[in-house]
Amino acid sequence: MHFEPNNMSKIKLKHILPILIISLSGCMKDYEEINSLSVKVDGELWTAKNVYCDYNQTMKRAMISAFKPIGVTDKELLFISFDMNGTGIYPFTEDYTKAQSSFTAAPYGMFLSYETKNPEGEIVVTEFDTINQIISGTYTFVAYHDSVIKKVFTEGKFNKIHYIKH
Numbered sequence: 001m002h003f004e005p006n007n008m009s010k011i012k013l014k015h016i017l018p019i020l021i022i023s024l025s026g027c028m029k030d031y032e033e034i035n036s037l038s039v040k041v042d043g044e045l046w047t048a049k050n051v052y053c054d055y056n057q058t059m060k061r062a063m064i065s066a067f068k069p070i071g072v073t074d075k076e077l078l079f080i081s082f083d084m085n086g087t088g089i090y091p092f093t094e095d096y097t098k099a100q101s102s103f104t105a106a107p108y109g110m111f112l113s114y115e116t117k118n119p120e121g122e123i124v125v126t127e128f129d130t131i132n133q134i135i136s137g138t139y140t141f142v143a144y145h146d147s148v149i150k151k152v153f154t155e156g157k158f159n160k161i162h163y164i165k166h
Contacts, residue, residue, distance in 0.1 A: 037066045039078070039139070039156035041103070048078065053135055053163035060085050062125075062135065064158060070106070077104040080139060080158075086128050092119035092141055099123060101141050103151060111143035111151050121153070133163050 037048040048066035055062050066078040082090045082099035092099045096114030101121070103111045113119050121141025128135055139156035 033159045035159075035161050037064065037078070037156075037158040037161070040154045042152055043154075046076070046078075051158065051161055053158075053161045054166060055133075055135070055163045056166045058166075059083070062163065064135075064161065074106060076106075078102075080123065082123050084123075084125055084128070087125045090123040090125065092121040092123075094119065101139075101143060101153070103143055103153070108145045108149055111145045111149070113141045113143045115144035115147050116142075127160075133165060135161050135163050 035051055037051045039046050046068065048068050050067045052065045053062060061083050064080040068076045070076055080101045084090055090099050092113055094117060096119065101113040113121060123137060123139045125135065125137040136159045141153050143151050
């Protein structure tokens with residue numbers, strides 16, 4: 001005996017399958033973006049493997065640390081430190097104590113956002129959840145090694161990073 005599904009079953013499956021695929025891919029996107037940080041460094045995507053954030057309540061200062069392993073023993077490090085009091089735009093200025101960033105990468109060493117008299121860039125905090133201790137936002141900046149070698153950081157994004165209060 002040979003079984004053939006009727007046309008109604010084919011139609012239902014045809015309409016349900018795309019909805020199911022879209023729903024599942026949306027869930028995966030949300031999952032992947034929790035506690036994540038990425039940025040384009042001179043146009044190439046850099047994605048952190050581990051991300052941490054500390055928030056000093058007294059000083060109202062956030063410090064985001066991101067790490068990416070390179071090979072077996074090396075790693076690249078990205079630090080973003082800025083004064084903040086909630087969502088908003090925090091520009092890099094000549095007063096580097098307000099907002100600063102550094103990136104450590106071989107073979108040059110450390111690149112600093114404040115290695116110039118006119119720092120470029122900003123941090124935009126789009127979410128600062130004090131109940132669940134979550135911070136999200138975007139950033140861009142330019143950093144220099146010895147005021148000569150330049151790296152441009154664009155399309156930076158940190159998403160749903162759980163911060164530790166001090």
